[in-house]
Amino acid sequence: MSTPxxxxxxxxxxxxxxxxxxxAHEVIPPDPHGTIGTERFRRSLTWHIARRPGGLVALAIQYGHLRTWVSAGYAARSRDGIHDLLDVETARATIDTVADLNADLKDGIGISGPAARRAITAATTAPQYTGTVITARQARQILANPHLAVYDNPHTLLMCVYKRDKALCHRGLKDTxxxxxxxxxxxxxxxxDQHAAGLQRRATVLDQRAAQVPGPLGERLRSNAGRLRDLADAHYRTRTTLQDGTA
Ligand code: SF4
Structure with a gap:
């Protein structure tokens, strides 16, 4: 791993x-803020971990591991070093997720699924955090707030509004x-609606691939495409919005 x-x-x-x-266009330009120091390096690193696609998810899953891994080079630093930065960036990414959802819902985006109502409730808490500086202490409170455990999952094109006792992925055996x-x-x-549109796009790609592949593999691709379209259709049949008063 490269260091500052x-x-x-x-x-x-x-x-x-x-x-x-x-x-020439790929030459790295001079940094207007000078050579990067340890502090900025750590801040950039944690920012990117928390915000890369699925990054919040990655942090949620691997939090303990990442904290160890990222902080390994800073062993002398205590709790107020890289650990606090990870807390703050994870909390910020959490707030960004619910704030984006809140803005989307206000714009008329529809939402569906058994956890839709809990997602809406989480989204409504976003304004109290947006635009404020999050301290390490607040970050820990945010991360401990079960109502803010909302993870966008671009891989499966859904949002996990996590509640431990309902989770089927680990059947109550883990905390994350x-x-x-x-x-x-x-x-x-x-x-x-964005997830549903993503499902439809993915289904189209699978159908295009299926057209190039004969036999059982092509059939399987077509069947997967159909399954994704069914999920998207179910969303559009059952979606609610803030504006129609049913959400
Ligand atoms: S199974 Fe449920 S709790 Fe687990 S990741 Fe999927 S939505 Fe979240």
């Missing part, structure tokens, strides 16, 4: 490579979600 003190060497090497290959083992019948699932 490697940064000048890395930039020089990357720029030499870009120049040697005639890729197992989004990589999500069960379609789970009562923690909510879907928005």
């Amino acid at each position: 003190k490697d940064q000048p060497d890395f930039v020089t090497r990357a720029n030499d490579e870009a120049t040697a290959h005639g890729l 979600t197992s989004l990589d083992q999500c069960v379609p019948a789970c009562a923690n699932i909510a879907r928005t």
Whole structure:
């Protein structure tokens, strides 16, 4: 893993490579804030972990592991170092998730699924946090708030509004979600119009692939496409919105 003190060497090497290959547009420009220090490096790292696609999910699943892994190089630092930063960035990403949902719902986006109502409730709490500076203490409170345990899962095109006793992925054996083992019948699932549109897009891609593949494999792709379309159709049949008063 690269560290801040490697940064000048890395930039020089990357720029030499870009120049040697005639890729002037890929040269890393000078940093207007100067050479990156440990503090900014750690902040950037945690920001990206929390916000990469599925990053909040990754943090939720691997939180303990990541805290160990990321902080390994900073062993001398105590609880107020990288751990607090991870808390703050995870809490911020959590708030971003519910704030985005809140904005979408206000814009008329529809939501469906057994956990739709809980997702709406979580979304309504977002305004009290948005625009405020989150301290490490507040971050821990946010992360401990079960009503804010909302994870967007782009892989399965759904939102997990986590409630431990309803989770089918681990049947109450763990404290965190197992989004990589999500069960379609789970009562923690909510879907928005964006998820449904994503299901339809994915179904189209599968159908296109199926057209290129004869035999059982093609059939399987078509069947998967049909399953995704059924999920999208179920969403559009049952969706509610804030504006129609049924949400
Ligand atoms: S099975 Fe339920 S609790 Fe588990 S990830 Fe899927 S929606 Fe969340």
